[in-house]
Amino acid sequence: MMMACEVLKFLFLQFLILNFVCCCIGFDPKDKYYINCGSSADVAVGSITYIADKSSSRFLSTPEDILAHTSSNSIASSDDSVLFRTARIFTKPSRYTFPLRQSGRHWIRLRFYPFLYQNLDMKSANFSVFSSHKKTRLLSDFSPQNGTVKEYLLNVTSGIMVITFSPSRNSFAYVNSVEVVSAPDSLITDDASLFNPIMAYSGLVDQALETVVRVNMGGPFVSLVNDTLGRSWVPDWSFLLHPNLATNASNIGGVRYPGGGATQDIAPPTVYGTCTKMNSQSDPNSNFNVTWNFGVDAGFQYLIRLHFCDIVSKGANQLVFDVYIGEFLVDRDLELSSVSQGSLATAYFKDFVTPLMDKDSLSVSIGPSKLSYYPDALLNGLEVMKISRKGSFSIGASSLTAFLRSKKKLVMIVGVSVGVTFVSLIVVGVLVFMRRRKKKQEVSHSKIWIHIPVDGGASHSHTMDSNLSYCIPFAVVEEATNSFDEGRVIGVGGFGKVYEGVLGDGTKLAVKRGNPSSPQGLAEFRTEIEMLSRFRHRHLVSLLGYCDEKNEMILVYEYMENGTLKSHLYGSNLPSLGWKERLQICIGAARGLHYLHTGYTKAVIHRDVKSANILLDENLMAKVADFGLSKTGPDINQTHVSTAVKGSFGYLDPEYFRRQQLTEKSDVYSFGVVMFEVVCARPVIVPSLPREMVNLGEWAIKWQKKGELDQIIDHRLVGRIKPNSLRKYGETAEKCLAEFGVDRPSMGDVLWNLEYALQLQEAVVRDDPEESSSNNIHEISPHFNDVDTSNSFGQFERSSGDDLSDASVSKVFSQLIRSEGR
Ligand SMILES: *[C@@H]1O[C@H](CO)[C@@H](O)[C@H](O)[C@H]1NC(C)=O
Ligand SMILES: *[C@@H]1O[C@H](CO)[C@@H](O)[C@H](O)[C@H]1NC(C)=O
Ligand SMILES: *[C@@H]1O[C@H](CO)[C@@H](O)[C@H](O)[C@H]1NC(C)=O
Ligand SMILES: *[C@@H]1O[C@H](CO)[C@@H](O)[C@H](O)[C@H]1NC(C)=O
């Protein structure tokens, strides 16, 4: 039933998209203003008429009329060069006001060409340009030295567009042409279709974009007259890092547009029909990248759109390749024929949003994939668009320096971790159709219980001495793991392997053995010991001891019989959990996190909350694991930052990604995603699903907001959750996913609400739907005394019933010591 339903939904969606796309072909802009400034005559550029300046005067408000023109023949000829011959000069702030008929995306294009007019050298102009929409500063202290076209794409929601030219002190402004034209709304799709390397980038609809470069790979300049939306595309050769490694191919006639996704408005066939590809010269061992470099401004994020069309593959041997932006593998094993349902030469594009740039160049590379049967890779077109920041496209030199100082490390680190994590899940430009090959199947380990962090956590000034009591002899570890028998490996990570260990009396252990050749391993190892030995709580996985003999870096943890929460939700054959069990697990994990956030004088932020890091013991009691990435907050100093900023796809707080400000609320966000995962029992990212379903957080929120979360819950729970309990649960998860951290509840509040949802499930509550969400909660919350917002550590360490009693640790520990003696 569910399946059939999903299929129907999917078909319906495709149907909508097809219809939608049909309407966009031959886009007819509702608003179109083309002004040939400074000219007394209309001129035609292709099929477009730029009207004479005089007839535009009803749009213009300026104190003086200064029209300039040149007859110089140094202006390079191009389809629009006629527009460069005249200009309007402004000595005082002046503005164009255009009434708009339709809200939505609009192009603003401004042409500037400095020439000599009656001894006035227009190269000395210096001015700023603003658009009324959100007071966006388009240009700051701009002084063009040669002919240039500035192009912006703004989502305008008011009925007018005002463009103001404002001369800098003792200077003047000018402009050669002004155009304001509607763009198809489908051109820049909403946030759901954009995935940055870590997660969906949201908020693009509100951002202004500036075109930095628009490139036609492997082909000629495509002029504005050959583009349905009046854009121009430049050839790529000058951007190639090693032109000799690249070659080009062309088949313009062969380009096809699919039913959904790319249209001629996305890019014309002249762009999709040419490409730059690897110059493999028939050498099957070729192994190199083709790389393009582009100048950008540090301190901004960029939207990068890559256009692909496999015009080179023939027959069955279709190309598969990897795509990088900067150092980051953004698309692994891209197989164009499979994204276009088996057909070749089909237009396809993908969008990426970069982190804030910390340098002034950006590279894009393509190269062979591990799955390539023959090394080849291609790219047909590329657009780089700057995303406005704080309403501007430029930041002052001093704030830039400050930005670089503060953000440099962080930005790079976000990047690095991106490279390490699941990058193949990243991007869905349009609709991702079912991949023909399932390349990455979820591996289901019923027994993996600890995820190995790649790096350590916050550093402390304490020495190892304070932890000497945890030191375990190597011989004991060796015996417990049967000399690190490969058959006992229950997990593998960047740090090393995790083995199941058994002591003489049958007590099980988890033994994590670090790779001694890892250079930063030692510091991380020490940090983890510091962190773990300091935090003891029933709902945190405990460190039992460590071993550093013979250069070993071994950590020994309590064994968690029932593996990860994730493995109990999907991707395994484990029996399904009931609703009450799931609630209790969430409550346990929330307690562990609440303790981390409040149980110590300084909050500790876990940073990698996900269902794979919530482990279950033999009684299905939840414990949070892997706080190797944890940070003490809020004052994170430089040394902490330099370890790593990490997170997992689909769980990462968007605010953290955008602002790089780490707070406990980032954990709350991730926990909210886990809550939806628990109730829906599906992975947080499924790239093969229709676009709006790919990201669980976004998908579930959509249903929750409609009050219909029950439509998408795990089918095994249908009819088993009391509506009030589900409502409370859904509302809580929704609050956790609030866009801004300040709007999210604390972990203590979440815990409290989960307890309440459990009460609603268990108790016979008066069935008053209004009452249930807000009132009368205190009376039915009996076990609440251990949740306290006070920061007292002592309360948790010993007296609370919630902590791991030191007795149980020392029991196992003494066993470890004793078995050494044997
Ligand atoms: C433009 O004017 C600003 C402010 O007066 C000044 O800081 C800047 O150096 C000027 N730019 C040029 C190229 O003269
Ligand atoms: C235009 O001027 C800028 C500096 O103002 C320079 O970097 C660029 O190379 C020039 N472009 C051409 C085509 O001359
Ligand atoms: C423009 O912004 C409005 C309000 O933020 C949003 O509802 C709309 O979808 C946006 N349109 C486009 C085409 O991005
Ligand atoms: C561009 O358009 C012009 C006029 O419509 C046409 O003559 C020319 O062949 C086109 N160029 C390309 C590269 O398609």
Ligand SMILES: *[C@@H]1O[C@H](CO)[C@@H](O)[C@H](O)[C@H]1NC(C)=O
């Ligand atoms: C490849 O590019 C060069 C230089 O722009 C051009 O002369 C040649 O015709 C192109 N080849 C193809 C197959 O498009």
Ligand SMILES: *[C@@H]1O[C@H](CO)[C@@H](O)[C@H](O)[C@H]1NC(C)=O
């Ligand atoms: C291609 O570039 C990426 C990113 O810089 C790099 O990691 C990868 O090793 C390169 N591949 C080859 C074959 O050089």
